[in-house]
Structures are given as C-alpha cells and as structure tokens.
Amino acid sequence: MSTPLNYRHLYYFWVVAKEGGMSRAAARLDMAVQTVSAQVRALEQSLGHSLFKPAGRGIVLTEAGAAAMALADQVFQLGEQIPAAVRDAVTGQGLRLAVGISDGLPKLVVRHLLQPVLHDPRVRLLCHEDEFERLLADLALHRLDAVLSDHPAPPNPNLRLYGHKLGDAPMAWYAPVEVARKCRKPFPECLDELPVLLPTHHAAVRARLDQWFERHHLRPRIAGEFEDSALLAAFGRNGMGAFPASRWSHEELLQDKKVRLLGETPEVVEHFHLITAERRILHPLVQQLVPAGRSPGQSL
Numbered sequence: 001m002s003t004p005l006n007y008r009h010l011y012y013f014w015v016v017a018k019e020g021g022m023s024r025a026a027a028r029l030d031m032a033v034q035t036v037s038a039q040v041r042a043l044e045q046s047l048g049h050s051l052f053k054p055a056g057r058g059i060v061l062t063e064a065g066a067a068a069m070a071l072a073d074q075v076f077q078l079g080e081q082i083p084a085a086v087r088d089a090v091t092g093q094g095l096r097l098a099v100g101i102s103d104g105l106p107k108l109v110v111r112h113l114l115q116p117v118l119h120d121p122r123v124r125l126l127c128h129e130d131e132f133e134r135l136l137a138d139l140a141l142h143r144l145d146a147v148l149s150d151h152p153a154p155p156n157p158n159l160r161l162y163g164h165k166l167g168d169a170p171m172a173w174y175a176p177v178e179v180a181r182k183c184r185k186p187f188p189e190c191l192d193e194l195p196v197l198l199p200t201h202h203a204a205v206r207a208r209l210d211q212w213f214e215r216h217h218l219r220p221r222i223a224g225e226f227e228d229s230a231l232l233a234a235f236g237r238n239g240m241g242a243f244p245a246s247r248w249s250h251e252e253l254l255q256d257k258k259v260r261l262l263g264e265t266p267e268v269v270e271h272f273h274l275i276t277a278e279r280r281i282l283h284p285l286v287q288q289l290v291p292a293g294r295s296p297g298q299s300l
C-alpha cells in the first residue's frame with residue numbers, strides 16, 4: 001500500500017516553486033530556510049524523485065518537479081475556491097454555475113441553452129470557452145460543473161463522463177439584404193450565386209452542411225470559414241456573404257433589418273449536449289438545464 005501524500009509537504013514545495021527559491025519561500029511562509037528545505041526533502045523522499053536541481057545560484061524544477069507542480073497548481077487553485085464556495089452555501093447569497101462552452105458551439109444558441117437558469121437573480125454564472133478536449137479535462141477535475149457542446153463526449157476510459165441530450169435545432173440560411181437581392185434562382189440553388197460563409201470542420205454541423213451541398217449538387221463559392229460562430233454571423237451580417245445558423249437564433253438574427261431569411265434546411269440539424277462528471281446530477285442549476293423527464297445519460 002502506498003504512503004498517503006502529505007499535503008503540507010506538497011504546499012511547501014508549491015510555494016518554493018512559485019517563489020523560485022528556498023529563501024524567498026521561507027520569507028513568504030515566515031519560516032526558517034532549513035525548515036522549508038526539510039519539508040521539500042521529505043516530499044522528495046516520499047515520491048522517490050528529486051523535484052529541484054541546482055541552476056547557477058538558484059534551483060529549477062526537474063522533469064518530475066514540473067509534473068508535480070502542474071498538479072499541485074490544480075490542487076491549490078481548487079483550495080482557494082473553498083472559502084467562497086462555503087460562504088455562498090451558508091449565506092445563500094449566490095448560486096455559482098461554472099459552465100464550459102465548447103469553441104464549436106454556436107454562441108447565439110448558448111443563451112437559449114442556459115435560459116432555464118437565467119431567471120434566478122441569485123445565479124452567478126461563470127462561462128469558460130475553450131477547446132472541447134480541454135474543457136472535458138477541466139470537468140473531470142471538477143473545475144467546471146458542466147460542459148455545453150455540439151459534440152457528445154468521446155469514449156475515454158480515463159474519464160468518467162456522462163452525456164445528456166439537450167435538444168436538436170434545424171439550420172436555416174440567412175444573408176444581408178443587399179446580398180440576397182443578387183439571387184436570380186430560388187433557394188437553395190441561389191447559394192451557387194452567392195459568396196458563402198461556413199463554420200470550420202471543428203464544428204460538428206460542418207460535415208452535415210457539406211453532405212447537404214452534395215445532395216443538392218451545389219458548389220458554392222466559400223468566401224470565409226470561421227471557428228467562432230459569432231464571428232461568422234458578424235461577417236455575414238456586414239455583407240460578406242450568406243451564412244447558416246440555427247433556427248434557435250432566428251428571432252435574434254432577424255431583429256437586424258438588414259438581414260433576411262433565404263430558406264430553411266430542416267434536414268440539416270445541430271445537436272446540443274450537456275456533459276457532466278456525475279451520473280446523478282446533484283447541482284441544482286445543472287438539474288434545471290436538463291430537459292424535464294429526461295433520464296441521465298450513459299457513461300462515456
């Protein structure tokens with residue numbers, strides 16, 4: 001049986017690495033240099049590897065030390081969140097919800113997906129946008145309460161994640177009025193006459209759009225490809241070309257009088273998922289995001 005990790009030793013090591021030396025760490029901790037050094041040596045002995053090595057007049061992390069530091073950073077960053085979390089729980093002054101937003105998820109849809117919790121004035125919403133894989137890692141480390149994505153979580157034996165289907169939304173095509181006026185053919189053939197903006201292939205819906213072009217024998221001129229869907233819509237609204245968007249974004253897009261609907265494509269559908277690190281959702285706000293009556297997702 002392995003010896004349990006001494007978190008006091010780990011903390012001293014973390015401070016030394018942060019401060020860049022034993023003397024500065026000792027000053028920060030208000031301890032003798034010899035005491036701090038002894039604590040770090042005890043950690044090295046328990047791990048079986050040196051964590052620092054000499055460099056000039058100072059010390060730097062070894063490869064083992066760098067690996068330990070990356071995880072120690074996560075441990076103590078989470079620890080710094082505990083006082084605020086306990087205070088909020090006791091006082092009832094806030095309901096914190098940390099949500100990861102996949103960079104492939106249409107931003108005009110995010111508010112629609114989060115709408116069930118936005119009516120509560122106590123909600124403190126923290127949204128983090130990043131690559132899908134990084135968000136899943138943060139979720140597994142409980143830095144996030146949930147992840148919203150247009151992809152289901154891929155099977156991964158190293159991560160216990162659970163998927164919950166939030167819904168489907170058909171796509172439609174929009175264009176600035178001055179661009180749409182150039183159409184001589186009906187939809188969807190008119191897309192062959194117009195410059196077209198598309199999401200990049202990191203968005204799950206891109207493959208479905210390409211397949212739809214093939215079925216309709218369309219060869220549009222692609223004027224731009226965007227990883228950020230909000231940026232895609234912004235360039236489209238400002239005259240660069242026709243662009244696809246979820247029907248959940250319909251009302252918001254058409255509030256702009258310079259934009260018109262070209263046509264709908266009900267056979268091209270975006271799928272939206274909520275991913276959690278727990279099968280039985282305990283967070284009250286995450287519970288509200290899952291459609292009523294939907295059974296928990298399967299382990300992924």
